[in-house]
Amino acid sequence: MFQGCTTENTQVAFDALNKIGFDWDYHDRPRTGVLRHVSKSGDVLFTVRAGTQRQMDVFTIRKLADIGDDFADGHVRFTTRSNIEYMVTDEAKVAPMIVALEAEGFPVGGTGASVLMISHTQGWLHCDIPGTDASGVVKGMMDMLHKEFVQEKMPNRLRITTSCCQINCGGQGDIAINVQYTKPPNNAPHWPEVKEVVGRIVKAYKSDAKHWERMGEWIDRIGWNGFFEMTELTFTKHHLDTWTGARKTINTSAHLHF
């Protein structure tokens, strides 16, 4: 438990969660977008996860709060990838909550072997050194990948990040995208070029990777030659990392993300 200047999570977490005491036995997923945690004492907690647009207006936040009041005793949680989660002990509330979320335009999904929401940076909205936009590119890509968000049919979970410059403050993922608009060109507002490249990688991974293989494990197995052949992407000199410290970063590029 946290000690220090911030609040205890028990102050804001769902009361039933505190009662259960975080003593979990196992968890599974009854359907896409729903987690079921079972405690050693037999208590059950359902989590419903839905996608949001990350840059949220107060109307949207209040709408999400209303749904939390109606179904989840006034408690919500946000994930690293800006998904919202509602936790309930009453299974009967799960289905109507999903209906309410989807009716308001929040897709329910992002669990298990799905494509999660793309975490992203500020882009032209607020960055002071952007090579390109972020929110708009992600909107375009999530429209394209929406189907894979609401179903669990990938080999394993697929986490994607995008950044609006090569500093990559967008973080790490199975696919970390640095969108540029010069080499190669990328055209606003629909960003068809980046969508096509990412789409090809997702498609090749989905069709060829073994069950449970993450993106990096799949590429390790087939090799980079196989990757470029299978995705039909052209290998160019721009793919070579010529930075003097590349040997070190390449050797440590498997990330643990908390």
Place this chain on the structure above:
Amino acid sequence: MSDGDHTDDAPQAGKSAIHPTPQLDQLEDGPWPSFVTGIKRLRDEGVPGNQKMMNDLLGQLNQSYENKMGYWKGGTVSVFGYGGGIIPRFSEVADKFPEFKEFHTLRVMPPPGFHYTTDLLRQMCDIWEEHGSDLIAFHGQSTAVRGHHVSGLHHRKHASCL
């Protein structure tokens, strides 16, 4: 400092003053929730003091889309009177979008585990409507709550719960 806030008493953005956003308009369809739709709602239905700013936000962002250019100057300690937790931004095209000339991020530490009560969310919305920009990002990536632009100074803010 609040008397320097030049937009709080501003009338709502009139129809004629609304910037056309042909580029951004194309980001409103599709199945994923649209941030453009949300910001437009703030422009049209948000608190009166913030509507003009949202209008200029959309105008500048659309110009970025037209020209493939960002228009923010940043800094680390350049917002007078503020210390850590503020990510300052000053528009380079403030002559065209004066209501959006400063648009800073206020970063707030989220609760552990990113668990919020809906009361807390509403309080944050209320505070940010009064003092900020009506725009908030909640996520756990860098331990903060951001909302755009910080008023109470002479400028506007963007609050973000990172």
